[in-house]
Amino acid sequence: MLNATTVRNSTLADNDPSLALIALLGQVLSFPGLREYAKIFLIGRALSYLQQSWSTIRDSIWSSFFIKASFEEGDDAYSWMMAWLAQHPASRRGRDLQVVARDYGATYPAIPVETDVSMNESWRKFSYLPSFSATQRLWYRGRHMSVSRIRETTSGYYGRQEESMVIRIMTTDHSTLTHLLLDAQNAYKASQKEEVTVYTSDNYNDWRRVASCPKRPLWSIILDPGLKEGLLDDAREFLESKNWYNRRGIPFRRNYLLYGPPGTGKTSTIQSLAGELGLNVYIVTLNKAGLDDSGLSSLIVDLPEKCIAIMEDIDAAFSGTLNREESKPTLEPANSISETPQGGTTPPPVPAPQTGSKVTLSGLLNAIDGIGAQEGRILFATTNKHHVLDPALCRPGRMYKHVEFKLASRLQAGELFRRFYAPGEGSESELESQGSEGTKETDSRRSEVSSCRKSRRQRAPQLNEAQMDSLASQFADAVPERELSMASLQGYLMEYKTQPHSAVTEISRWVNKEKGLGVAIG
Numbered sequence: 018m019l020n021a022t023t024v025r026n027s028t029l030a031d032n033d034p035s036l037a038l039i040a041l042l043g044q045v046l047s048f049p050g051l052r053e054y055a056k057i058f059l060i061g062r063a064l065s066y067l068q069q070s071w072s073t074i075r076d077s078i079w080s081s082f083f084i085k086a087s088f089e090e091g092d093d094a095y096s097w098m099m100a101w102l103a104q105h106p107a108s109r110r111g112r113d114l115q116v117v118a119r120d121y122g123a124t125y126p127a128i129p130v131e132t133d134v135s136m137n138e139s140w141r142k143f144s145y146l147p148s149f150s151a152t153q154r155l156w157y158r159g160r161h162m163s164v165s166r167i168r169e170t171t172s173g174y175y176g177r178q179e180e181s182m183v184i185r186i187m188t189t190d191h192s193t194l195t196h197l198l199l200d201a202q203n204a205y206k207a208s209q210k211e212e213v214t215v216y217t218s219d220n221y222n223d224w225r226r227v228a229s230c231p232k233r234p235l236w237s238i239i240l241d242p243g244l245k246e247g248l249l250d251d252a253r254e255f256l257e258s259k260n261w262y263n264r265r266g267i268p269f270r271r272n273y274l275l276y277g278p279p280g281t282g283k284t285s286t287i288q289s290l291a292g293e294l295g296l297n298v299y300i301v302t303l304n305k306a307g308l309d310d311s312g313l314s315s316l317i318v319d320l321p322e323k324c325i326a327i328m329e330d331i332d333a334a335f336s337g338t339l340n341r342e343e344s345k346p347t348l349e350p351a352n353s354i355s356e357t358p359q360g361g362t363t364p365p366p367v368p369a370p371q372t373g374s375k376v377t378l379s380g381l382l383n384a385i386d387g388i389g390a391q392e393g394r395i396l397f398a399t400t401n402k403h404h405v406l407d408p409a410l411c412r413p414g415r416m417y418k419h420v421e422f423k424l425a426s427r428l429q430a431g432e433l434f435r436r437f438y439a440p441g442e443g444s445e446s447e448l449e450s451q452g453s454e455g456t457k458e459t460d461s462r463r464s465e466v467s468s469c470r471k472s473r474r475q476r477a478p479q480l481n482e483a484q485m486d487s488l489a490s491q492f493a494d495a496v497p498e499r500e501l502s503m504a505s506l507q508g509y510l511m512e513y514k515t516q517p518h519s520a521v522t523e524i525s526r527w528v529n530k531e532k533g534l535g536v537a538i539g
């Protein structure tokens with residue numbers, strides 16, 4: 018039955034499609050079953066919406082009580098937090114842990130173990146860390162804190178695993194987070210007391226920690242009198258004079274150039290100075306594949322304040338590995354064929370592998386002391402070919418000091434001999450005194466000493482002072498002045514690790530052989 022209203026509605030609907038849709042919906046909903054279904058559907062949607070809104074509101078209320086901080090692997094702050102967590106008692110008590118064979122400075126209760134010399138302290142390096150699968154909850158300065166470690170694989174063909182960590186502290190006070198970071202920094206420093214951390218750059222020109230090396234004592238490096246002491250004093254004095262530099266507007270940086278034949282102790286001296294100064298080492302590999310000026314510059318800018326940067330073999334800049342002017346690939350692929358001027362058939366180009374660096378001389382100079390060069394860092398550049406260095410690199414002020422490392426003098430050779438056969442850890446006298454500690458001696462220590470005694474035949478006989486003087490001077494006399502490197506002498510002595518007398522009787526023969534082979538470098 019059509020009445021006037023229906024006629025009017027249908028006329029309106031004819032004119033407006035949206036009204037037509039509503040009218041159709043009204044007609045469909047006029048069926049009783051469908052109306053019930055629509056009601057249930059709408060109520061369900063409304064409930065789910067309310068639930069979502071509630072969890073968003075709850076999360077934002079909840080997070081307003083927390084400070085959330087994230088840390089990424091490769092960044093120093095990540096390592097600080099790892100050391101702090103490893104030293105936190107909660108990590109020892111935790112029931113879901115990651116165990117790493119690395120010493121983060123945590124102390125564990127002494128557990129008596131039957132051990133021998135081969136299982137000494139250096140083997141007992143391990144740390145407990147929160148696992149990736151569970152969130153660790155702990156307390157910090159009376160605040161509740163949670164730690165979640167995350168491991169993700171980056172996208173792309175060469176996806177690599179990256180670790181990160183998120184901590185939440187129940188506080189709104191940022192100073193709690195700052196305190197935590199300072200504590201973490203101290204925990205890390207304490208765990209690294211005996212070590213120097215070494216960083217190199219990755220393919221993305223980010224710094225990555227690659228190793229922690231034991232500090233090398235400065236006394237173990239034998240140089241001409243005053244050389245290493247002078248370097249150490251100078252570097253110490255520099256690190257303490259930031260204000261002096263700032264007041265005079267002089268860039269607070271110091272560059273040293275260490276030069277001399279291979280194996281004369283340049284790298285060892287830098288490593289040892291880093292330990293003495295408590296600085297980490299950042300190795301800049303100038304001929305790294307794909308490194309260009311902007312990559313080098315970003316590496317230098319990203320150096321932390323107060324660190325040691327090493328550029329080894331800086332002469333590589335002048336031997337064809339680095340370009341002087343333009344950034345163009347320097348190494349041709351081995352099988353590439355150059356263009357024929359006569360227009361002969363040229364084989365299809367072979368894609369050049371990413372070998373060799375694209376760093377230019379100006380890029381290098383800029384990295385050394387340009388505007389972007391990091392303040393407070395000490396740069397050591399080393400070279401075996403001082404004479405080929407570009408004058409621009411050697412101009413006054415660019416390299417603060419040029420320090421020559423010479424081939425071994427007789428004095429150095431004699432001293433090396435003494436150090437090599439000096440009574441030290443595990444020597445007979447030391448073991449005797451350890452074994453006679455009487456009542457203080459523990460069972461495990463006793464077994465350690467007895468194992469040591471068993472292996473005594475592998476140790477050098479203990480030389481008294483007179484014997485040492487005599488053998489060291491015979492050894493030194495047989496070594497020609499400034500003809501052999503300390504590294505080669507050290508290599509020779511390694512062959513007679515436990516036979517100082519043979520080392521002396523055989524030295525002349527060995528020297529003649531080395532000279533005959535032209536090993537001596539001058």
Ligand SMILES: Nc1ncnc2c1ncn2[C@@H]1O[C@H](COP(=O)(O)OP(=O)(O)OP(=O)(O)O)[C@@H](O)[C@H]1O
Pocket residue numbers: 237238239240277278279280281282283284285286400401422503504505507
């Ligand atoms: N003056 C030295 N005193 C003690 N050991 C030394 C000395 N010089 C070299 N050595 C030993 O020789 C080895 C090589 O030394 P190092 O790498 O420091 O030489 P380098 O001058 O840096 O050589 P290169 O120029 O090839 O890098 C090290 O194991 C080090 O212990």
